[in-house]
Amino acid sequence: MAADTLLEVANLGKTFGHLTVLKNVSFKLDRGERVALIGPSGSGKSTCLRAINYLEPPTEGEISLEGQLIGRRRNGQPMTDREMAPQRAEIGMVFQHFHLWPHLSVRANVALQPRKVRGMSRDDAEMLAGDLLGKVHLAHKAEEMPQRLSGGQQQRVAIARALAQQPKLLLFDEPTSALDPELVGEVLTVIKELAAEGRAMVLVTHEIAFAREVADRIIFMDGGQIVEDGPAKAVLDRPKSPRLKQFLASLKLGGADE
Amino acid sequence: MSDALPGLIAEALLTGALVTVNVTAGALTVALAIGMALAAAAVMTNNRMLQTTIRVYVEALRNVPSLTFLFLLYFGLASLGIRLPSMLAAIVGLGLIGGAVTVDIFRSGFLSVPAGQSEAAASIGLTPFVAFRLIVFPQGLRLALPSLGNYAVALVKDTSLVAAIAAPEIMFNARQLVNETFETALIYGSAALVYLVLTGAVAQFTSLVERRLEVR
Numbered sequence: 285m286a287a288d289t290l291l292e293v294a295n296l297g298k299t300f301g302h303l304t305v306l307k308n309v310s311f312k313l314d315r316g317e318r319v320a321l322i323g324p325s326g327s328g329k330s331t332c333l334r335a336i337n338y339l340e341p342p343t344e345g346e347i348s349l350e351g352q353l354i355g356r357r358r359n360g361q362p363m364t365d366r367e368m369a370p371q372r373a374e375i376g377m378v379f380q381h382f383h384l385w386p387h388l389s390v391r392a393n394v395a396l397q398p399r400k401v402r403g404m405s406r407d408d409a410e411m412l413a414g415d416l417l418g419k420v421h422l423a424h425k426a427e428e429m430p431q432r433l434s435g436g437q438q439q440r441v442a443i444a445r446a447l448a449q450q451p452k453l454l455l456f457d458e459p460t461s462a463l464d465p466e467l468v469g470e471v472l473t474v475i476k477e478l479a480a481e482g483r484a485m486v487l488v489t490h491e492i493a494f495a496r497e498v499a500d501r502i503i504f505m506d507g508g509q510i511v512e513d514g515p516a517k518a519v520l521d522r523p524k525s526p527r528l529k530q531f532l533a534s535l536k537l538g539g540a541d542e
Numbered sequence: 543m544s545d546a547l548p549g550l551i552a553e554a555l556l557t558g559a560l561v562t563v564n565v566t567a568g569a570l571t572v573a574l575a576i577g578m579a580l581a582a583a584a585v586m587t588n589n590r591m592l593q594t595t596i597r598v599y600v601e602a603l604r605n606v607p608s609l610t611f612l613f614l615l616y617f618g619l620a621s622l623g624i625r626l627p628s629m630l631a632a633i634v635g636l637g638l639i640g641g642a643v644t645v646d647i648f649r650s651g652f653l654s655v656p657a658g659q660s661e662a663a664a665s666i667g668l669t670p671f672v673a674f675r676l677i678v679f680p681q682g683l684r685l686a687l688p689s690l691g692n693y694a695v696a697l698v699k700d701t702s703l704v705a706a707i708a709a710p711e712i713m714f715n716a717r718q719l720v721n722e723t724f725e726t727a728l729i730y731g732s733a734a735l736v737y738l739v740l741t742g743a744v745a746q747f748t749s750l751v752e753r754r755l756e757v758r
Contacts, residue, residue, distance in 0.1 A: 337665060339661055339664065339665065365664060365669070365670045366669045366670055366671075369664070369667045369668060369669045370667060371667075372664060372665055372666070372667045373666065373667025374667075375665070376665075376666075377662075377665040379658060379661070379662065379665075381658055383656075383658035383659060383661060383662035384662075385659060385662070385663075385677055385681075386681070387680050387681055387684070396666070396676065397666040397667065397668075400668060400672060400676065401666060401667045401668060442662075445662075445666070446666075448666075449666055449667065
């Protein structure tokens with residue numbers, strides 16, 4: 285393993301009964317690298333992302349973060365959720381539907397992880413939460429309850445919540461798909477700012493223009509497999525496979541991009 | 543009707559009401575503790591043994607009439623040499639019966655919390671137990687509250703059953719006074735009023751708690 289490899293996904297497979305949703309998925313991510321997973325719906329890209337922190341345990345293959353096997357003990361046995369908790373703490377996740385905790389204030393949503401997982405004092409955690417909310421341009425909403433916020437604001441709180449983990453890796457699962465079109469921009473702006481800081485991230489997205497701008501690399505998936513993997517511009521501008529050509533053409537026809 | 547009668551009725555029903563309140567509070571505590579603990583365990587583990595045990599407990603106590611169960615506890619155990627005081631038998635009996643009701647109320651409350659809530663909790667590195675305590679429990683409790691309130695009102699009414707095992711609550715005292723004075727309508731009518739006041743208070747209290755816990 286190269287010294288700067290952060291994440292290694294090796295021969296990942298996932299089946300639900302007879303249905304194969306992931307097959308032989310392998311890729312690496314360097315420190316500071318940003319990869320966008322694109323592909324038609326049902327291509328397995330979200331499942332792949334959710335397998336990285338074992339929210340969707342794979343049925344085959346291995347995932348390692350900084351060389352440490354995720355979700356499995358040294359003897360290869362699967363870990364319990366309890367054993368996995370410290371590993372998941374290293375990986376921030378932003379969900380399509382935000383999943384903020386409605387019974388906690390915006391500030392408490394962000395401060396929960398530092399307090400309860402990393403043992404920070406309440407004051408320190410809330411101060412950190414305030415800083416992070418400032419970073420996503422929501423310092424003024426800290427004392428609100430999440431459901432008083434717009435979708436775009438909620439998603440930015442969710443990003444601050446993930447940042448509060450001080451994660452080694454950020455996962456974004458279609459972070460703008462549940463948003464009204466006019467709210468997409470504010471979330472993408474925040475993600476771009478994080479990308480500019482050189483944070484490692486894996487993004488599942490339908491926003492091809494955004495993927496081109498923010499990702500170093502693009503992985504195109506179809507039918508649960510990786511079809512193309514390469515530098516963002518090369519993959520998008522000079523697609524090799526008929527399937528990717530067809531996928532990009534369908535997006536243009538639909539007017540979804542450019 | 544003698545001049546002493548209103549005083550006698552008031553005394554009988556109010557001392558009875560105190561016992562009713564005690565039995566309700568005791569049984570409610572037992573029922574909530576059992577229901578909460580078993581529902582939390584059922585939601586957090588996949589252990590078949592535990593799931594089956596809970597199911598058997600729930601089905602058994604829900605499908606046996608409460609009076610039968612109370613008789614079994616009070617007279618049945620006594621015949622085997624275990625004499626429970628009637629107040630204790632009343633609280634434990636109604637509490638165990640209530641636990642079988644509240645375990646399903648709590649469980650459906652916990653299960654109504656969207657899966658994404660637990661996923662987000664797991665993703666930040668909370669252990670399943672802490673995630674349950676901090677994320678699922680408070681939300682599930684809020685969802686369960688209206689049903690728990692209905693249960694508490696039903697429990698106040700069900701305490702009248704423990705008159706049959708000699709716990710000196712409202713109906714026990716009322717019946718004794720009826721036997722002495724034959725003022726049947728007046729006494730039972732007054733007893734009904736006392737129950738209305740008690741159930742009304744419980745309903746008020748639960749809606750107060752509901753409003754306090756509302757998501758703003």
